[in-house]
Amino acid sequence: MKKIIPVLLASALAFGAAAAHAEYLIKFSHVVAPGTPKGKAADLFARLVSERMAGKVKVEVFPNSQLYNDNKVMEAMRLSDSKTTGIMAAPSLSKFVKFSKTIQAFDIPYLFNDIDDVHKLVDSPVMATMTDPLEKKGLKALSLWDNGMKVFSIRGDKPLKKTPDDFNGKKFRIQSSEVHAAMIKALGGVPQKLPFKEVYQALSQGVVDGQENAWSNVYSKKFYEVQDFITVSNHSYLGYMVVVSAAFWNGLPDDIRNQLTDIMTEATAANRQFAAEADQGDRAKIEAAGKAKVVELTDEERAQWKAAVAGVEDQFKDQIGADLLKKVHEVIGH
Numbered sequence: 001m002k003k004i005i006p007v008l009l010a011s012a013l014a015f016g017a018a019a020a021h022a023e024y025l026i027k028f029s030h031v032v033a034p035g036t037p038k039g040k041a042a043d044l045f046a047r048l049v050s051e052r053m054a055g056k057v058k059v060e061v062f063p064n065s066q067l068y069n070d071n072k073v074m075e076a077m078r079l080s081d082s083k084t085t086g087i088m089a090a091p092s093l094s095k096f097v098k099f100s101k102t103i104q105a106f107d108i109p110y111l112f113n114d115i116d117d118v119h120k121l122v123d124s125p126v127m128a129t130m131t132d133p134l135e136k137k138g139l140k141a142l143s144l145w146d147n148g149m150k151v152f153s154i155r156g157d158k159p160l161k162k163t164p165d166d167f168n169g170k171k172f173r174i175q176s177s178e179v180h181a182a183m184i185k186a187l188g189g190v191p192q193k194l195p196f197k198e199v200y201q202a203l204s205q206g207v208v209d210g211q212e213n214a215w216s217n218v219y220s221k222k223f224y225e226v227q228d229f230i231t232v233s234n235h236s237y238l239g240y241m242v243v244v245s246a247a248f249w250n251g252l253p254d255d256i257r258n259q260l261t262d263i264m265t266e267a268t269a270a271n272r273q274f275a276a277e278a279d280q281g282d283r284a285k286i287e288a289a290g291k292a293k294v295v296e297l298t299d300e301e302r303a304q305w306k307a308a309v310a311g312v313e314d315q316f317k318d319q320i321g322a323d324l325l326k327k328v329h330e331v332i333g334h
């Protein structure tokens with residue numbers, strides 16, 4: 001026993017030193033809580049890399065906008081020319097408009113009926129036509145991760161329910177997406193772009209009346225504590241593109257890049273599972289907390305919401321590309 005302890009200690013120290021002195025370091029920056037589908041997938045990616053690539057690659061995860069917010073991280077990636085330290089992130093698809101107009105297709109309200117529709121597109125060859133051009137902008141797209149379908153929340157004495165008129169004059173926090181802005185306006189509301197880390201405060205201080213997000217964000221950032229109603233609108237999708245600085249990625253030795261790609265594939269499969277679990281689990285936790293009331297839409301009400309935002313796709317057809325949109329509809333099947 002006496003001998004075993006120093007041996008264990010020595011090997012633990014050696015492992016620690018190897019991990020600390022890996023040849024390559026990846027800083028994975030994200031804005032959400034660690035317990036969300038994105039947070040869990042990032043942590044899993046880091047864990048699998050440390051188990052299988054110790055001494056070669058180390059991944060450090062920075063959650064909750066600790067390192068960068070989503071807009072800043074993309075600039076940092078594009079400017080970075082380090083061959084040994086790479087910045088990786090998984091900003092929401094809505095935050096890529098500066099770099100690709102086609103990706104705006106993901107924000108079109110009611111384009112997807114559910115997450116299966118999203119997967120039809122993400123798993124199709126159409127996806128590469130949307131992500132490949134990012135490389136010219138210094139961003140290498142590695143994978144697409146889910147969060148889930150979005151719901152609307154609001155503070156006040158009535159839910160967003162009966163008709164889209166419930167939005168009239170109300171302010172809604174949105175991400176930096178012009179499609180989201182057009183959608184809120186079409187519903188009668190006033191859009192306000194804010195970084196994710198400012199949303200809770202904006203809601204609690206009444207700077208905005210409501211917001212739209214997936215269940216895991218509404219739960220983990222406690223939005224439900226400062227909102228009165230959550231409408232299960234499922235009006236659009238919140239998902240992420242995992243990106244890394246292209247200069248770093250393309251400079252990696254092939255074997256290392258291939259191993260990281262395989263681990264990313266595993267993390268992506270797990271992310272879909274995490275997202276499916278959060279969709280059910282985080283909604284249930286919000287309902288059990290008894291703070292915000294969860295409201296379902298009837299088919300008739302949903303049809304009114306769809307009709308109110310039907311013009312948004314047309315507004316963005318030229319930017320996204322009519323041909324691409326046609327292909328997207330073909331792949332989804334409606």
Ligand code: LMR
Pocket residue numbers: 031032091092147175195196213217238
């Ligand atoms: C938001 O800004 O609402 C989301 O994109 C945050 C996130 O990354 O899920």
